[in-house]
Amino acid sequence: MANKREIQGNVIKIAGDKTVTMVVERRVMHPRYHKVVKRFKKYLVHDERNEVKVGDEIIAIECRPLSKTKSFRLKSVVKGA
Helix, strand or coil, rough: CCCCCCCEEEEECCCCCCCCEEEEEEECCCCCCEEEEEEEEEEEEEEECCCCCCCCEEEEEECCCCCCEEEEEEEEEECCC
């Protein structure tokens, strides 16, 4: 079985019960201009105990699909808001 993906980012929204929205930022080199640019992606993360708040930095781990768009669950809170 493949290793589970782990993503780290900031919580930007509490999206209903037991769900938070996190944004993951990655820095990539622009193909033409050779400048480092930021790319963002949002993920829905399952938070079973409703323990995170907006602004927290968290680590999420991949799991089976919990809904149509949610396939990550909370692993740990790196630092609070």
